Amino acid sequence: MSSTAPAGPAPRDRTAVRFSVLGPVRVWRGDDELPVRPKQQRLVLAALLARGGRPVPLAEFIELLWQDRPPASAANSVHRYIGALRRLLEPDLPARSAGRWLTRQAGGYRLRVDADSLDLLRFRDLADRAREAGRAGEPAAAVDLYVTALGLWQDRCAAGLEPVGRSHPTFVMLEHEYVSVVCEAAETAVRCGRAPAVLTPLRQAVERHPLDEALVSHLLLALADDGKQAEAVSLYQDVRHRLAEELGVDPGRELSAAYEHLLRGRAATAAGAGGHADGTGRDDRPAQRPAAAPLTPSQLPADLACFTGRREAVRQAVALAGERGGALRVLAIDGIPGVGKTALAVHVAHRAVPDFPDGQLYVDLRGFTPNGDPADPHEVLAGFLGAFDVPRQRMPDTLDARAALYRSVLAGRRVLVVLDNAWSAEQIAPLLPGTPECMVIVTSRARLTGLAASHGARLTTLEALSADEAAAAFVERVKGLRTDLDDTSVRRIVDRCGRLPLAVAIVAARAASYPEHPLPRIAAELARAGRSLEGFSDDHLDNDVRAVFSWSYRTLSEPAARLFRLLPLHPGDDASVSALASLAGTTLPDTAAAVGELVRARLLTVLRRDRYRFHDLILAYASELGGFGGAARAAALSRLHDHYRQTVSAANRLLRSRVYEPEPPPPLDGVQVESLSDEAAAMAWFGAERPVLNTLVQEMAARGDARAAWETAVSMQLFQQRLGLWQEWAAGMGGALVAARRAGDTEGIARTCRGLAGALLFRGDTDAALPLLHEAEREFAGLGMTLELVHTLRNIGSVYIARGSSGRALAHLDRALRLLRVHRHPYLEATTLVWAGEAHLDLGNTNRALELAEESLGISRRLRLVDAEGPALGVVSKVHQRRGDLGAAIAARLRAIELARRQGHVSGAAEDLLLLGELHLEAGAPEAARRAWHEVLELTDDPDSPVAVTARERLAGHRVDGDRGPVPGRSARGI
Secondary structure, three states, X not given: OOOOOOOOOOOOXXXXXXXXXXXXXXXXXXXXXXXXXXXXXXXXXXXXXXXOOOOEEHHHHHHHHHOOOOOOOHHHHHHHHXXXXXXXXXXXXXXXXXXXXXXXXXXXEEEOOOOOOEHHHHHHHHHHHHHHHHHOOOHHHHHHHHHHHHOOOOOOOOEOOOOHHHHOHHHHHHHHHHHHHHHHHHHHHHHOOOHHHHHHHHHHHHHHOOOOHHHHHHHHHHHHHOOOHHHHHHHHHHHHHHHHHHHOOOOOHHHHHHHHHHHHOOHHHHOXXXXXXXXOOOOOOOOOOOOOOOOOOEOOOOOOOOOOOOHHHHHHHHHHHHOOOOOOEEEEEEEOOOOOHHHHHHHHHHHHHHHOOOOEEEEEOOOOOOOOOOOOHHHHHHXXXXXXXXXXXXXXXXXXXXXXXXXXXXXXXXOEEEEEEEOOHHHHHHHOXXXXXXXXXXXXXXXXHHHHHHHOOEEEEEOOOOHHHHHHHHHHHHEOOEOOOOHHHHHHHHHHOOOOHHHHHHHHHHHHHOOOOOHXXXXXXXXXXXXXXXXXXXXXXXXXXXHHHHHHHOOOOHHHHHHHHHHHHOOOOEEEHHHHHHHHOOOHHHHHHHHHHHHHOOOOEEEEOOEEEOOHHHHHHHHHHOOOOHHHHHHHHHHHHHHHHHHHHHHHHHHOOOOOOOOOOOOOOOOOOOOOOOHHHHHHHHHHHHHHHHHHHHHHHHOXXXXXXXXXXXXXXXXHHHHOOHXXXXXXXXXXXXXXXXXXXXXXXXXXXXXXXXXXXHOOOHHHHHHHHHHHHHHHHHHOOHHHHHHHHHHHHHHHHHOOOHHHHHHHHHHHHHHHHHOOOHHHHHHHHHHHXXXXXXXXXXXXXXXXXXXXXXXXXXXXXXXXXXXHHHHHHHHHHHOOOHHHHHHHHHHHHHHHHHHOOHHHHXXXXXHHHHHHHHOOOHHHHHHHHHHHHHHOOOOOOHHHHHHHHHHOOOOOOOOOOOOOOHHHOOO
């Protein structure tokens, strides 16, 4: 492939960077093409380029790269791809510096580009200039500009990144934009007798979209205008055959009209498809617009005077309203009840009125209402046609014919249509205009993906307001009526409202009506209400919070309604289908069907595949419905707790090389255990369920189920260790330990003492960790649990090493190794050998340390014990460092980092990176050292963890004499 940069202005210097996304993703610096690999990195760059200088959220990168199965390390991987792109674009950029091209913005990343540096923006600029030339009466100049713009397309957008490049909405929308401009160019060229100029881009577009009837129609007319009637007839017959064979349909009206024009040689029969009245292929008369209606409909409801927030959603919607050319613009807004869909739609519509001087239509489609069925499109069309003075007797009886008349009436007019409270895409389809001059704004509780697929609708999901937006909305409604608007009380109130606009509006109205009631009192009343909607009801409103939720609830079948009433028993904000099935005691297929109903009614929100989120106020409504007695409630909670107890044990076993923890009893009847395929799936599940698991440990401990509490806490700790979640680890173990002591559960006491000691040790508190480990040692010895005793002795040895007492450490480690000669356990043997090697290294016995580390590596590699191999490599690295072989030391440490990353072991990778920085510094490479320490901070969520504190000190240039830093190989510590 040629490395020639795309056409455009010459760069001002050889450091200028240019990008291409209209075809394969490519980058040039000056005249040199830069390599972009691997494929994931090209996808990240493609997403940035396809946004044309707008920010791309982190979640969109993750969905683009992994669809519905992201690994636990997905966010870190995206950050690494971004970092690699920065270094590619600006190789001399200092670490942690803000680059010229790639910047962090709005929870994602933005690539700074303009029409000189990105072919997509140059394409859009040329197309806009072509439209301006056409409006100025210069069609020949417009055709030249269109042809230049279309010449920038080398292939499909992001070619070579299939299948994502052909299916992801980001790239599909750009392909729609390309097709739209091809059609515009063809219409303009045929109108001014320049058809040959657009034949090449038309043929290329039809080759890519052979069943796009609008494209084929334009190609037929262009071929006819150029005298190529035979080729045009052959093309039509081929397309007609393919439509019948592949889709089972006949050519549509537009394609049939173009073919009739071709056969008859009269442009008049191809009205609206670019034909000409005089048969010469040219018509210089102005386009005839339908006769103006005597009445211009202006049906929009009043805008909210106190509308606030939603700035980005408003900006994007208004920008869409201002776009010209292309296909019909459709904006579909969805969200949970009360989230402000109608308010946003009406506000945007009022802002866009100047762009649609021929009228604004509005209808409530009654998709979710207190009574009655959804609006009939047949009757809605009658209302719309009547707004344009079409007599009732002229309206056809059938829906299809009436919709066709509606499209004809709107053809050539600039009309805005607002379809509020829609039930489904099927209800909306007949109400869509057929020409690009119009725009449609739809609101629905359902996410209208079918509308996006069939008409290229832009989908906007409204979430609850941000804390700042909700506070501003409250203040806007009460300002001038109250003087006690302290920020703390306002934020407490809107938090109790779940930041739901309807709830905020109701409470603000009450606060405005009763200014004598202090805001702290209102906030306290809402807090006392707990899971109740009493604070959000109003006798004078027919759409208070309880009412709008009830409209969705009434649409549910009994199984879905029962599941909805059970939701408040779940302790989290979101759940999987398996968890909900366990809660309800139903099969997975039956639960999936009920969940689907709840999603369509917008009482649940799709978080991602197989995971669903519930809003606090919706849960409050479900709590009010109740309907479950003590026995049914207790059974549902038992099933839910057992679901998590069973799944956390299964997930823990996938993470561990060798497991010797006790298995839970068999699942209760009706419990569905999550199906986890591998270690990555286990890490992802832990990440998703982390808040729920932390809550459940405390709930189990509080209700006296000590064994379930400590089993769950013990099964969580390896995940917590890998991600450096020391505080959560300590809290869970502490609660489980209290429950075990209260129950007199000796095994539970021993396991939670050891687990809590592990969390304290990672926090650097060896004084508190050591007594807990000695207590665990006594309890395991008394129970005769030899392998658990070995595990504990190994941990005691690691604590003594951390305290600088390697001699005492060896006494415990040697005892553990002697026991392992009788009670074989490869994983414990491999990790104990590592700690023995650490102790010998501290005592200056480098040869013995290397022997022990290599013995550990032999066991780990033979049995594929990856989580033991990394720590052993850490000891090998230290031995080489002591001997002055820094190259070998760095190589061993890099391999350890690679293994830690592969496991998603964030804390282990961070510690190894810290030590890698020390090696680079010693080797005379301070910049490499700084890069390693910066990576530590990027990986570490807890800024107060020892490894993060040490990294910041190193970057600040501080190093205390005798500072040992974090103990190398810490990831070997058993828990």
